[in-house]
Each structure stands twice: as structure tokens, then as C-alpha cells.
Amino acid sequence: MGPHTTRFPPVEPKANTMKRITTILLSILAMLTVSGCSEDDADKVILLVDCSDYEPESGQTIYFDINTFTTDGARITNVDIESFDSENSSRFLVSIPADTEEFQYRYEYVVPAFHSNNMGVELTFTSHSSSDGIQTVTRKINVSAERVLAELTGIDIHSPASGLPDGFSLTTMQPLLTGTSDESEIDIYIPAGQDQNELARIFRTMTDVRFSRANNFNYASATAGSVSDAYTSSTVYNYVGNLETGDIILVGRGSEAVGVIKVAGIYDNAGSDEDRISFNIKVVE
Numbered sequence: 142m143g144p145h146t147t148r149f150p151p152v153e154p155k156a157n158t159m160k161r162i163t164t165i166l167l168s169i170l171a172m173l174t175v176s177g178c179s180e181d182d183a184d185k186v187i188l189l190v191d192c193s194d195y196e197p198e199s200g201q202t203i204y205f206d207i208n209t210f211t212t213d214g215a216r217i218t219n220v221d222i223e224s225f226d227s228e229n230s231s232r233f234l235v236s237i238p239a240d241t242e243e244f245q246y247r248y249e250y251v252v253p254a255f256h257s258n259n260m261g262v263e264l265t266f267t268s269h270s271s272s273d274g275i276q277t278v279t280r281k282i283n284v285s286a287e288r289v290l291a292e293l294t295g296i297d298i299h300s301p302a303s304g305l306p307d308g309f310s311l312t313t314m315q316p317l318l319t320g321t322s323d324e325s326e327i328d329i330y331i332p333a334g335q336d337q338n339e340l341a342r343i344f345r346t347m348t349d350v351r352f353s354r355a356n357n358f359n360y361a362s363a364t365a366g367s368v369s370d371a372y373t374s375s376t377v378y379n380y381v382g383n384l385e386t387g388d389i390i391l392v393g394r395g396s397e398a399v400g401v402i403k404v405a406g407i408y409d410n411a412g413s414d415e416d417r418i419s420f421n422i423k424v425v426e
Contacts (some may be wrong), residue, residue: 185213185274188220190266192280199254199287200365200426205280207266210243215272217244226262228255234264244268251426254365258286287364290423294405298329300416302337311350311392311399314424324348329392331418340409340416343382344390350399351377353391360389360403365425372398384418392422400424 188209197203209217217239225231237246250264262284267277298316299305306316308330319330327347334341344352353375359367372391381390390402406419 184276185215185272186211186217186268186270186276188266188268188276188278190278190280192282194282195280196283196285197252198285199252200290201252201288202426203250203252203282205248205250205264205266207237207244207246207248207268209239209245209268209276211270211272211274213270213272213274214242215270215274216240216242218269218271220244220246221267221269222248223265223267224262225265226253226255226260228257228260229253252282252284254287254369254425255284256366256370260284287366289361290363290365290368290400290425292421292423294421295419296422297417297419298331300331300337300340300413301333302413303416305417307331311394311424314422319347338411338413338416340407340413340418342384342407342409342418343380344384344418345380349394351379351393351395352381353377354381354388355391355401356387356389358389358391358401360401360423363401363423368401368423368425369398371401398425 186209191206192203194203207220209220211217219239220237222234223231224234261281263279263281265277265279267275269275293314296309296316298309299307301307301319306318308317308319308322308327310317310326311328312326317326319327324347328350329344329346332341332343332345353372355371355375358371368391372393373396375391377393384404384407386404386406388404390404392399392402401423403421404418405421408415408417410416
């Protein structure tokens with residue numbers, strides 16, 4: 142038996158190996174060039190959004206500073222804003238018109254009331270350009286527990302026989318004279334009594350305002366959510382009578398809660414000059 146001989150495959154010349162590596166690298170580079178983004182494919186619209194408070198309370202007003210511009214000389218046409226949360230789902234908020242290459246805007250947002258604490262809300266901003274460019278940015282805020290509503294105190298509405306303000310507007314939050322005011326402004330008023338020297342202990346309305354007495358409602362700790370829940374679950378009327386000091390009155394427009402009133406005092410003295418009902422009010426923002 143002759144000597145054993147091991148045969149190895151021929152060694153590829155070094156030059157050929159380097160050529161093959163170069164070919165592979167060039168192929169990879171070519172693929173990257175084809176699939177990559179050129180300057181022409183770059184974003185036509187740039188959108189920057191800053192938020193004033195990422196952890197607000199319900200009822201708080203926060204703002205978003207919007208700065209958007211184009212990179213191709215086109216004009217920003219509009220910025221759309223939507224919100225999403227687990228209680229209300231998606232809601233379209235506003236479309237802000239624009240007609241300029243660079244657009245700046247401060248958007249004020251009133252944080253809604255929620256039944257749950259620590260509710261996450263996503264606000265989506267979408268900027269559009271005249272060259273069909275589009276850019277979207279989302280900002281998420283975390284809404285903490287509801288705050289107690291602020292109170293407006295010391296409101297007086299008088300007997301109509303007194304010649305003093307005998308009505309109240311929930312729009313302006315000011316007393317008014319029903320005799321010289323438009324009916325659309327007279328949300329609450331005291332009607333004339335059977336005797337002009339007798340104060341009618343009743344609230345009526347000339348608008349779509351509705352009332353519901355709710356003396357078990359926790360006025361001191363009223364929040365937007367608690368007022369809304371109490372109002373929507375109550376039977377409401379276009380008047381509320383037999384008013385007494387300490388009465389709690391839920392107030393709304395149609396099916397939407399506006400606020401809650403606490404009767405602070407009822408004054409029915411001799412004559413009518415000083416006859417009045419005093420109340421405080423907390424308004425859902």
C-alpha cells in the first residue's frame with residue numbers, strides 16, 4: 142500500500158478574494174442606495190409641539206405651542222387637532238386654518254373631567270401643506286384627580302318690584318334687569334309675586350336652562366364630574382319653587398350640566414326695595 146496523500150483544494154489567489162469582497166460590498170451599497178431616502182424624499186412638513194403641563198388637573202386650562210413649517214417652499218394650510226382617551230374615545234377638536242410657510246399658534250385646551258383618576262389623554266396634531274405634505278405629532282398628558290370647582294359668591298337677584306336686577310345670566314355670570322334684557326340672556330329670574338310686597342321664592346328661566354333640587358349633593362366638594370353625574374341622573378324642570386336658605390340646585394342647559402347653586406339667604410322684608418334671594422354658584426368649566 143503506497144503512502145497516503147492528502148489533497149487540499151487549491152488556494153484562491155489573494156487578489157481574487159479581495160475582488161469578491163469588493164463586489165459584495167458594492168452590491169450591498171447599491172441596495173442601500175436604492176432603498177434609502179434621498180433629499181427629495183425628506184419630510185416636506187416639520188411640526189414641533191410643546192405642552193405647558195403634562196400632568197394637569199381636570200378643569201385646568203393648559204396650552205400647546207405649535208410651530209410648523211415646510212421644507213419645499215409650500216404653504217401650511219391647516220393644523221388639525223384630535224384627542225383620545227378611554228372614556229370618550231376619539232374626538233375631533235379643531236382645524237386651525239393657516240396660509241404661510243411657517244405657522245405658529247398657541248392652542249388652549251381645557252382638560253375635561255373624567256370618572257377615573259390619572260386618565261391618559263393623547264392629543265394628536267396634524268399639519269398639512271399645499272403640496273400635500275403632512276406631519277403628525279402626538280403629545281400625551283396624564284390627568285390627575287378632579288379639583289374642587291371654584292365658587293362665585295354673593296350674587297343677589299331682587300324682587301321685580303324693587304327696580305333692581307331681578308335676573309341672572311349664566312353666560313356673563315352677572316345679574317341683569319329682565320325688563321331691559323333680551324330673553325336669550327335671562328337664564329334665571331324671580332317672577333312677580335301675587336303681592337308686589339311679597340317675594341316669590343322661585344327661580345324660573347326664559348332660556349333652555351333647567352333646574353333640579355338636590356339637597357343631598359355635596360356642594361362643598363363639587364367637581365365637574367360630580368355635578369355632571371348628579372345632573373344627568375336627575376329629573377329637571379324649567380323652574381324650582383319653595384326655595385329655602387341652604388337649598389342646593391343643580392343647573393344645566395338641556396342635558397348638559399352647567400353648575401350648582403347654593404341658596405345663601407332669602408330676604409323678604411316690609412316693602413319690596415330690599416327683597417332678594419342671595420346665592421353662590423360653582424360652574425363646570
